[in-house]
Amino acid sequence: MISSQEELQKLSDKAAAHVLSMEGTKTGTRTGWLMITTILIEAWDLYSISFLLIFIKDEFKPDAALLGLASASVQLGALIGAVIGGWAADRLGRRVIFLTTMALFVVLAVTQAFAQNMWELVIIRFLLGIPLGSDVASGYTYIMESMPKGKREVMGNRWQGMFGLGEVACIIVVTIMFLSGMNHGLLWRVGLGLGAVPALILLIMRLDIPDTALSLIQSGKFRQAKKVAKQIFNDPLDMLPDEDYQVQRPRTRDFLTDIWKDQTRRRASIYAWISNAAQGIEFSAFGFYLPIIFLLTGVSGLVGTNFLLAGIYSIATISGFVAPAITPKLGHRGISQWGFGGTWLSLVAAAILFQLGWKPVIPIAAASLMWFHYWSASNGMTICSMVAPSRYKATASGFGYIFVKLPNFITIFLFPVLLEKVGTAIATAIISLSSFIAFLAAHFILPEVYGYIERQREEAPVGIGER
DSSP states (O other): OOOOHHHHHHHHHHHHHHHHTSOOOHHHHHHHHHHHTHHHHHHHHHHHHHHHHHHHHHHHOOOHHHHHHHHHHHHHHHHHHHHHHHHHHHHHOHHHHHHHHHHHHHHHHHHGGGOOSHHHHHHHHHHHHHHHHHHHHHHHHHHHHHSOTTHHHHHHTTHHHHHHHHHHHHHHHHHHHHHTTOOHHHHHHHHHHTTHHHHHHHHHHHTTOOOOHHHHHHTTOHHHHHHHHHHHHSOOOTTSOSSOOOOOOOOGGGHHHHHHHSHHHHHHHHHHHHHHHHHHHHIIIIITTHHHHHHHTTSOOHHHHHHHHHHHHHHHHHHHHHHHHHHHHHHHHHHHHHHHHHHHHHHHHHHHHHHHTOGGGHHHHHHHHHHHHHHHTSSHHHHHHHSSOGGGHHHHHHHHHHHHHHHHHHHHHHHHHHHHHHOHHHHHHHHHHHHHHHHHHHHHTOOOOTTTGGGTTSSSOOOTTOO
């Protein structure tokens, strides 16, 4: 019989550490893939509008600020959703959050297709962003808690590859609809509404996934935790009693205090937040507005632009799967330094090419940018989720995602205005500064944390570059 909350907390922490050090099963791997596949839906809902803006602009004729707000409002909603979703997943469990968010995806993705004016579209897309942010927070927590050591961070780093697949799929679908002669007013509505289809499929596929063993342990649901651990890790957690207890949940405001106590967690988390902000800025400016930039600067026409973008994002998708594959070799520091360094140089090169008017070479700079961006953006969320204390994993994922979404919102909202004021070349050069700052952070702040969870039981965890 467990007689005190202190004893109960120690037992749950011991069981949680045991879970994080287990080898996984095929069931856990399937769960990880189902969670990372959510990024396909997010890519469609967040960024399909970038390929449809030209049609929306023709129908509603908004000014630059309102056009940017329509694109950015989903990012603001995702920011709020990340805060709510991370907190709720730690308090209510992972499963109830991801099922709720998937259902909201389906309804709101369809609803945006019926917007009658720009302000309706802004409001609907803001609401759509809330479940998007919530699902990423709970999904990353599932990956970190359902997959075995070493593999969990490789899966987490695949999110950019999944983004690339979603973006390529969107480009292909939009191009096919355009070449078919579909009315442009209908085209953008169908393009936005199609996000409901994969969301519905994924919702159905997720229905049989239980809550994570770690989440159940932290909430005192020991009987169910033992069943889930047996299913996911083939371990019955014999250390836990066969009855449930009421475990006192830690205060959410203690999350940052616990992060700050440990130097490795602190430095890794600070880097992850900087990385998330920088990758949000570099993509939301140059990457998101590539269709508009190519059209306005005369690089190519509409169909030519879509074919160019399909090629660029295909290259980026390959990069998005290469990065996690070589993370065990380069470590998180190596991937980050190569990614942000390459992105910075590509943006500087693009700015120079725009200034010189060398239009045929600009797509090469854009392809280089997207290759390295998919490296730089691959591990920010993985790092902040991985190094967080077990009782705060969802909170840490949601908090880390704030640093992606806030810069996304600000940049997507204001970049069209910046383009109008200073021109494409100078605007691109300004954006490159964010990548350079993140490169410095990767070099000077980030400790090597590959395998951190695997070695957290040791007195002095070390990374692959610190042995």
